[in-house]
Amino acid sequence: MATQMLPFYDRVEDALQNSTLQHALERNMPRFVALRAQALNKLIDEAALRDQARAIRAKSLARLDELLTRLADTVEARGGHVCWATDGKAAGQYIAELAQRQAVKSIVKSKSMASEEIHLNAQLEAHSLEVIETDLGEYIIQLSGETPSHIIAPAIHMTRQEIGQLFQEKLGMEPTEDIPTMTRTARRVLRQRFVQADMGISGVNFGIAESGGMVLVTNEGNADLTTSVPRIHVAIMGIERVVESLDDLAVMLQVLARSATGQKLSVYTTFLSGPTRPGEPDGPEEFHLILLDNGRSRILGSAYAEALMCIRCGACLNACPVYQSIGGHAYGGVYSGPIGSVISPLLQPDVPDVHQLPYASTLCGACQEACPVRIALPDMLLRLRGDAVQAGKVAPGEQAAMTAWQATMNNPALYRAGGTMASIITRLVGGREGVLKQLPPPLAGWTQHRDFPTFAKQSFSERWAAQHGTDEEPQ
Amino acid sequence: MMQPTRRATLFVTCIVDQMYPEIGEATAVLLQAQGVAVRVPRGLTCCGQMALNAGFRDEAYAVAGRTIEVLRGQGDIVLPSGSCTAMIRHLYHELFHGTPHQQAAEALIGRTYELTEYLVDVLGVQDVGAHYAARATYHDACHGLRYLDLSRQARTLLAHVRGLELVPLPACTECCGFGGLFAVKQAAISGAMLQRKLANITSTSADLLITGDASCMTQIAGGLKRNAAPVQVRHIAEVLVGR
C-alpha cells in the first residue's frame, strides 16, 4: 500500500529492487504466457474467432445506449432494480443506503474490478459495513491491506511463503507452505462468512441485453455462493460490458477464458437473472444491478473509445515485458499493465503522475498481439503521450530539446554539422534531471546498464556525397 | 554490374547516418548488387519517430512533413530499419490525417519498404551470395515484427549465407528494452528488460547477434559490452554483404 503513495519512478525502483516480487514474477508470468499460447494454438481458426470477438465488442459499443436500456428494462421486468451510477461515489452511496435500509450487517463480495476501481470496500467500511472478499486472491490482498496487482490474479505478486505467513498472522493457521492447507483454511473462514452475510456483491463479466441476464466467470465457485446465499445481491457492471445476444456471449466467453488462463472455459460460468421467482429453490430475495459509468461515456466519445472493448482478461499484462519487470503495484492504480496505462489516465486524469504511465512502454506491441480483441494499445499510449505534452506536462528542458531537435532535423546544414544527435541526446537526458532528483545523474541512467557507442566521425550522407557527388542522380 | 532495372531511394535513417554509416553503405551495396539504382537525396534526415514517441506531435509533424516532401517522387524507398519503416507505414496515417500532407503521406506509405522485406518480398531474392563465418542468433526487432510482419524474410536471407550457423534465440520476439526515449526516461525498467535479453543471447553460445534495427543494436551491444560478453553485434545488412 505504502509503495503506491510514492511517485511513479520511485515505485518502479522499489519494484525492481524487491527480490520477493521479482521472484514471484519470474515464477508466475511465464506460466500464464505459455498457457494462453497453448490454448489459442489449439483453436482451428484463432484469427477468425478474435476478429469475431472484436466485431462483437465494436457492435456493442456502437449501440451501447440501446443495449443497456434493453438490459435494464429486462432486469426491471423480472423484479430487479437498476441503478445508473454516474460515478463511483454514486454507486457506493446507493449500496450503502440500500444496506442501511435493509439492516445489512455483513457483506460478502466476489471478485470485481469495477468495485476495486471505485474503492467500494473503503466506501462501505466508512458506513460501518463489514465487507469480506471471497475470491481467494482478493481475500489474500484484503488481509494484507493491498490492492490487486493483476486484473485476474490479484495476489500474483506474492510468493507462497508470504501468503503462508500472512495466514499464520491473520487467521492463526499453523506454519505451512502447503497450498491445499492454506486453501482449506481460507475456505473454512469464508464458509462461515457466506452463511452470516445478508448481502452479496459481485461484478459482471457480461450483461446480455436480449435476455436481461448477467454472466460471471470464476474458477473458484465463490461467485455462485455470493450471488445466491445472501438475501440481497448487488451486481456492479461497467456500462461497456454488455453484449447483445447469447450467441455473442458464446464467442466472448471462449476468447476470455483462453486469453486469461488458457482454459477452454472457466470452471464456473454463472448466469444471473435477478431475484428468485416463485418455485425456484434458491437465490436472493432482492437483486440490484449497478450500471457504472465513472468516465466511460466520456471515453466512448473520445479518440480512446477502443479501450472500452476490453474484457479484462489480463493477457496484455502477461505479455508485457514492462509488467513482467515491475509487476502491477508500480503502476499505482487499480488497473495495471498496458490496459492500465491507457485507462488509468482516462478514468482518473487528476491523479498527479498518472500521465507518466503511457511512457512506461517501449511500444513493442506485444500487448496488442496478445489482446483477444486486438485493441491498439500502443497507438493509444502514443496518443496519450501526445495529449500529455499538449497539456504542458513535460519535464523541464524537454521542450527546448525537442525544439532544437526539430530545428536540426529540418536544417540539413545544421544536421550535417555533426555532433548534433549527441548534443540533443545529452540535452534531453539532462532535461530529466529536474523531475528526478532522487535518481542518479541522468546520463548514468543509460550508462548504468550499458555503454553508449561513439558517434561516427563522418556520417553516411557525408561519405556518400564525397563518393558520389551531391547530384541527385541514381548511382 | 548488371543493368539497373529498378530505382530506389535509400533512406538510411538518422541513427544509421550519424552513428553507423557502415550500415548505410552495406545497404547501398546490397541493393546495387541486385541491380537497383540507388539514390540518396541530399537533405534527408529523420522520419520523426523520436519526437512522436515522446509525445511531441507538432515537432514530429514538422520533421516528418519535410521528410515527405524530400521523398516525393517515383520509385521505391528502402530503409535498413523496421522501426522507421513502421513509423512511416503505420503512424504517418494518423499523424497526417486531415493535413495538407495527407495525400503525399499516403503515396509515400505505398512505396516504402524495409530492407529485408524489399529483398525477399519485392525483389524475390533469397540468396545474396554472402559468406560470413559465425555462429549467430537473430533478434526480431519489435516494430518490424508486429507492424510489418517481418520475421521470415531475414531468416530466409540468413539461411543462405555460407559459413553462417543460425541458432534460435529464446524469446527472440521479446523487446530488448530500447523503445527510444524509454531507455532514458525509464532507464531502470529498460535495464531489467535488457538483462533478460542478454541472458537469452548468452544462453545460445552464439558469437554473433544479428538484428535489423540500429536502435536495438545500440541497446544490446551496449549491454553485451558492459557485461564483457564475447558476442559481436551486427546489422543484417553488414552480414549480407560479407564476402
Ligand code: SF4
Ligand atoms: S486490453 Fe485486451 S488483453 Fe488487455 S485485458 Fe483488455 S481484453 Fe485483455
